[in-house]
Amino acid sequence: MRLPELNASDLYHACDLKQFSFETTEELESLTEIIGQRRAVEAVRFGIDINQEGYNVFVLGPSGAGKRTLVREFLEQRAPEEPTPDDWCYVNNFDQPHKPIALRLPTGKGPQLRDDMEQLVEDVQSALSGAFESDEYRQRRQSLQERFTEQQQKVVEELQQKARERGLTFMQTPAGLVFAPLDPHGKPMSPEEVQKLSEERRQEFQAAAQEMEKEAQRIMEETPRAQRQARRELKELNHQAAEQAVEPLIDELRSHYEDHPRVLSYLEAVKGDLVAQAEELLKLQREEHEQKQPKQPMGPAGAPIPKSIMESALLRRYRVNVLVKHDPSEGAPVISEDHPTHQNVIGRTEHLAQMGALIADFNLIRSGALHQANGGYLILDTYKLLPQPFVWEALKRALQSKEIRIESPQEMMGLISTVTLEPEPIPLDIKVVLLGPPLFFHLLNALDPEFAELFKVPADFEIDMDRGDENIQLYARLLGTLAQKDQLRPFHRAAVARVIEHSSRLAGDAQKLSIHMRSVADLMREADYWARQNGHDAVGVKDVQRTIDAQRYRASRQYERAQELIQRDLILIDTEGAKVGQINGLAVTPFGDLLFGRPNRITARVHMGKGEVIDIEREVALGGPLHSKGVLILAGFLAGRYARTQPLSLSASLVFEQSYAEVEGDSASAAELCALLSAIAEVPLKQSLAITGSVNQHGQIQAIGGVNEKIEGFFDVCRSRNLSGEQGVLIPAANVQHLMLRQEVIDAVEAGKLHIYPLNTIDQAMEMLTGLPAGEADEQGNYPADSLNGKISSNLAELARRRQQFLPVSENREGN
Known part of the structure; x- marks a missing residue:
């Protein structure tokens, strides 16, 4: 049985230029709103507007998503309308x-x-x-x-x-x-x-x-x-x-x-x-x-020592x-502390050396970020805040007590004994906005009971948005606004379309647009560089494409090295013939924000045993928990389908050949199950096909991530060995909507040199890989003898019978 394969039009969702009425982004009106972050913006607005204790904001999202820029721009728009706080003196x-x-x-x-x-x-x-x-x-x-x-x-x-x-x-x-x-x-x-x-x-x-x-x-x-x-x-x-x-x-x-x-x-x-x-x-x-006035002393850096000292x-x-x-016209302060040490956040008391002793007076009290932001807003990054000693606890104390008390960590620990000060605490009225990844939010929420009392408003950042017609128009305006802000050349509408298409690729979904602003902004800056190098007044589609190619090239050293090892047969990958218990699985390797796909040989061996499926990766501590979960699901599938009336009397082993790093995720579970079924049925699998997808206990193929990179990784291997027209990739049908493949892959599919098949069940995969019908069970649960499932059932029954012969009489009686 042969599955219907995908057409070239299914592999890439192009952006229609006809929907753009502009020639370059210079004609577009600048964006004043923040697109794609409605939930986060409403959360931040709520956290800022509500005047209740503990309603500080934690903005969670991945690095580079534009959290700081969004929060700062939002606060700076509001701050001038709010009253300017009072001055403070000691x-x-x-x-x-x-x-x-x-x-x-x-x-x-x-x-x-x-x-x-x-x-x-x-x-x-x-x-x-x-x-x-x-x-x-x-x-x-x-x-x-x-x-x-x-x-x-x-x-x-x-x-x-x-x-x-x-x-x-x-x-x-x-x-x-x-x-x-x-x-x-x-x-x-x-x-x-x-x-x-x-x-x-x-x-x-x-x-x-x-x-x-x-x-x-x-x-x-x-x-x-x-x-x-x-x-x-x-x-x-x-x-x-x-x-x-x-x-x-x-x-x-x-x-x-x-x-x-x-x-x-x-x-x-x-x-x-x-x-x-x-x-x-x-x-x-x-x-x-x-006395004559002496020359003003100079400090160690060559600067004059202040008169006040x-x-x-x-x-x-x-x-x-x-x-x-404060300046009376500036409104509420918006302070972002990039180096949140205890001194920089809480403030400090400096000391003067006099007669071999350290002396302090009120003139040496220095403000911290809390003082500067008092009456306004303070933005802190948890990545930088949490590693600093004592800062997190001091920040919580200040928010709980609503006052800023300047204390030295060294004095609290008794590390120094000098004349010190006890400055009168200053009342605190502030909104704190913490930035961090979701992991930090959940860990703090779980491990610190005071966190939920102080940061009641989570602002969860999106990393993508729907690719609808209205959003595409907004996205074009976003690109124009970024170009103006960074003083870049305007983008031609074809270049805008290519950026939008690449944005879908970054999102890993043809129906989405990435709003990971660092990646988008970097793409635009580099495209502007190539436009300048080529003498273009506006950034064209070729400049954008060259940027995409250059980014991939800079990050692909390890990927090309792996491809070379496969070409030289140092890493064994077959793209022709058929083998029992051997299949090409697909995995991805990250490098920065980019992903690279590569095939892995997965093998399975079976023998008489107690119904165990041994994950060699887990046994040697190279398998992550998600991968181990996938292997256990395979055992559940085998038992549920083939061991209803007889014991599962086999032992099987699964391994990623020539894999020397940790294996994680369940996207190879479909490939592992195919290899296992092939080994049981003793039916060879086509090595010209690679497969990706996870599988559940009912044999359904489920969506996975990185489908574009996985297809391209196998394509690059096959192309280096001359595409024969037999090679192809089996992917979950649910992943078809995510496809945004490179043009050369699309051309190969259109020429019939590469095939991409969508899968819904493991039976469809086995039919494609073996050329045999899967076979359906009759009312008694028996499969046709010449079907794939019939061979598997027959061989399992034979294993059960043979194992029965080796069991002691007592165990046979118990089994009967």
Whole structure:
């Protein structure tokens, strides 16, 4: 029995040029919508619009499908219409410097506050200099000093008067005050004169001196208190002078921030600290004027070290660290972080090396992507995010707590012990969009219980769309839009048709169009290159075809090497004759985004046994689970069809000959079953035919992938050995709608040198491969003796009978 074969018109679904009314894509209107991703766009729109906790978005799809471009363009269209978020600044906490204060300010106010504070410090230094050099301040200070001096002088005079009343005077020596008696003329006596006095007189002077020493001791104890009081009064004078200088400047600054209570509280703290540090500020100002300004130091890369780092610690405490600032006209921020480390996402605190230690202050706090995207949208790639230590957990904590808390992973792990900061957390209001393959989504959903609570909206990306007339017109506009965006030459309508046809080939389905944007965009860019090389003003169909051929050629080294090995009979593939238990199966090998087909010799051997079908690939751990499943299905088919009334008394082995890599998938199960049936029936199979397709337990042939590449792989082998007109390929009938074959294959079919047959059942395959009728069972389940199924049943019955002879008597009785 011979199956009807496919015509050349069945092998390729061309794009009709008559449906295009344009000559080049330059005439087409640009696309403003995203085609083929209605489900994903609606999911993203829903996730962005809903204002509920946990409704962040996970966009899942294969790499190169255009996920990032679609999401970014969608968000950038919406962001300008949304309110611009506030600015955020960190300022010094004068009470607890290790806990910097976060200030929230309207858009544009952050840099204004920073500039105002820098100007304030300059003005304060000038105002303090003027206040402390004013005549009023000098007079008050001089008056205070004179009063203290007078008090001290008065005390000394009183002590002197008391001493004179007792006939004594005192002198200041390194050992302290020394009292000496006076002579009749009021002058201190010398030691010799004192010795000439009578004993009684000397004792009187000595007693008086002791009393005066006690009085002097009492006065000396009063002096430090008087000095402290003088210092307090001087400090109060300085405080009043500083406050009078600072207060007007702070009041003026307060007027700019009347609607911001936290800023007013901060300015009040600044005022108190400026007044307290007034003398240090004046000292610093004097030092700056007295010393020559040194040349600005340079960093390790040759760039000048910023002023904010080199300035004194005293002035740094009054700076404003603008963590996040926005342009009022930009709308909501859309941030895409391509290197999502912990520091780049959460933020960090840098350190300065001083005296061999690492020092940090609020000026060294740096923003992360969460800060920059706060109030807007953050796009992250799970491929890059998940391998980074601590980032995933930190991101989840931030989304759960709705605040950004800057923490160092090294500090959390205790790896460093430095002076560190605890910045005040910043409230978080953000939508996070994660990009990743479906596998990542399903793994996170299964293994991380918090994932489903935080990313409730999956946006599942399509990789193809229907090839209808309306979609073809949209696809043409898409090509025109991509050409304009990348500044490519316009595409002629014939070139557009060829791109559409190749898009169906990429989709693996003649009724679909690939929207794997990386592949389509790369094809257009390379076609533009060849058009430029050929001096064409517009990209033509030959430029597109050359691009397709060049892409295949660049990726085909291993494929051509395999073809060469087959031609040299180093890999054994027969394309003529007939063999028992041997068949040509078809497989595909990926290289990047391309697939290459190649034939594989599959052999089967049978012998008496217990009904086992041994998969040699699985036994040596070269068979994947799907391939092993396919082999088990074969055992089910054999038992269901041929062992209803008798035991299946055979053992069979199946193997991919000269295969040294893992075999996966069930697309060779039809070929394996054919080889197995041939070995059982002892009927040879035509080696001029190759087969692909999976089979179920009922013997139905099922669709597989890569049908175009598989046909072309066998065609290339046969062509290298001269097509005889006998060669052909058996494919599942369901795969006919997927055919988009190369032109040379179509030409060979049209010339009758290659044949392609659609299959529905394994019986059809065996009839084509053996030339024998399959045969149908009668009411008793018996097949015609001269049919293929009759031979198989007969041989299986013979195997069962022979096996029965070798069984022990006890087993025979049990079997009976």
